[in-house]
Amino acid sequence: MLRLAGLCASAGLAAAATRAPGPRLRLRAATMERPAVGELDSNKCGHISREKEEAGELEASPGGSLADMPFAAEDIQDDSGIPDVSQGTSKRSKENRGDKNHVKKRKRAKKDYQPNYFLSIPITNKKITAGIRVLQSSILQQDERLTKAMVGNGSFHVTLLVMQLLNEDEVNTGANALLELKPFIEEILEGKHLTLPFQGVDTFQGQVGFVKLADGDHIRALLEIAEIAKRTFQEKGIMAGESRPFKPHLTFMKLSKAPVLWKQGVRKIEPGLYEQFINHRFGEEILYQIDLCSMLKKKQSNGYYHCESSIVIGKKPLGTQDLISEALHRERMELKSKVKQIKELLLTPEIQAKIRKELFEGRVFNNGNPTNDADFNMILP
Numbered sequence: 001m002l003r004l005a006g007l008c009a010s011a012g013l014a015a016a017a018t019r020a021p022g023p024r025l026r027l028r029a030a031t032m033e034r035p036a037v038g039e040l041d042s043n044k045c046g047h048i049s050r051e052k053e054e055a056g057e058l059e060a061s062p063g064g065s066l067a068d069m070p071f072a073a074e075d076i077q078d079d080s081g082i083p084d085v086s087q088g089t090s091k092r093s094k095e096n097r098g099d100k101n102h103v104k105k106r107k108r109a110k111k112d113y114q115p116n117y118f119l120s121i122p123i124t125n126k127k128i129t130a131g132i133r134v135l136q137s138s139i140l141q142q143d144e145r146l147t148k149a150m151v152g153n154g155s156f157h158v159t160l161l162v163m164q165l166l167n168e169d170e171v172n173t174g175a176n177a178l179l180e181l182k183p184f185i186e187e188i189l190e191g192k193h194l195t196l197p198f199q200g201v202d203t204f205q206g207q208v209g210f211v212k213l214a215d216g217d218h219i220r221a222l223l224e225i226a227e228i229a230k231r232t233f234q235e236k237g238i239m240a241g242e243s244r245p246f247k248p249h250l251t252f253m254k255l256s257k258a259p260v261l262w263k264q265g266v267r268k269i270e271p272g273l274y275e276q277f278i279n280h281r282f283g284e285e286i287l288y289q290i291d292l293c294s295m296l297k298k299k300q301s302n303g304y305y306h307c308e309s310s311i312v313i314g315k316k317p318l319g320t321q322d323l324i325s326e327a328l329h330r331e332r333m334e335l336k337s338k339v340k341q342i343k344e345l346l347l348t349p350e351i352q353a354k355i356r357k358e359l360f361e362g363r364v365f366n367n368g369n370p371t372n373d374a375d376f377n378m379i380l381p
Helices: 002-019 023-032 048-058 089-111 126-142 144-149 168-189 217-235 320-346 349-360
Strands: 117-122 157-164 195-204 208-213 249-254 281-286 289-294 307-312
Touching: 117 168, 126 144, 126 208, 126 249, 126 281, 144 249, 157 217, 157 249, 168 217, 168 289, 168 307, 168 320, 195 217, 208 217, 320 349
Parallel strands: none
Antiparallel strands: 117 157, 117 289, 195 208, 195 281, 208 249, 289 307
8 A cells, every 4th residue: 555655646746747847947948938139038137237238239329430320230149059957057157157258259349340441432423513512502501500511522422331441451451352353343344334323312310311322223233343342351351341231322411420410409300401302313423433441541632531542443534644543553552462471471480590591600799699599580670
């Protein structure tokens, strides 16, 4: 009888365990039901500092980047595996702390990406620039406070790609990437001109006013060029591009240029300011040139951005000075590349040893010490 009662009690406990999952099973289920990116997990409201950090990542930057709108922040997704609950709470907590540190490192790396250079398609058609000046004048007649929000006459352009170049070597690498981009663009265009017709006006969330690029096959070609440009620069090890889709546009004003407007009560660009130009035809720009420009360096005397390098697309009629400038630029870039290779070669241990042996072996310095004991790095900078 006692044995039979023991068996019944064991069966009862097993059934109860089947009906009511234990804490470990509930914890595993809670761990697997993770919130989607951007959703608020009510079970993690205690982690205030982390939520503030994530919120700061998604705030729009008021900086005046050449993409004209603050760079869209990419969602940071935790791609680590779900920890095994059966291995114990202490191990799980340690792994979670490691995951959080990993995510924070990725966030810091993302925040470190601050584009300071861009590929520009300059707007040179005087009909387009004159039309934009008329548009700007019309807006200022209605609200003269917006004067400082207007883009200068010589700065009109279409941004093709933004990137981060931190030093002279990276700028040279970017210039070389631009030169390599030329044949790809000409292959896309198949020997034809790419005409960009501009018609109508719109804004990005009421913060940036721009002239729209009319619909047509040229949009597809321009998107393809932007994509191959991004790939070409990234293959060179350059941080380039944005998370948001590329939308070509011609900026004529942006509120971020004049932060004082916010204090004056100007929160957005009202549609009524440009309603007369909603369907206005500004003109056509033929893609002849792409420039690698700096966002931060002093602009040229004509108002255009500091240009590090340029390529000419198609058969644009060039003057003698243009041909000379392009030839000199190519020669300068090739020379810089060769000098860099020579420096790297001279710093290799094998070459240093050979030079030391040929030039200094058996000789002495003024202080009487043999030169072969000298630090070669003191001789070669």
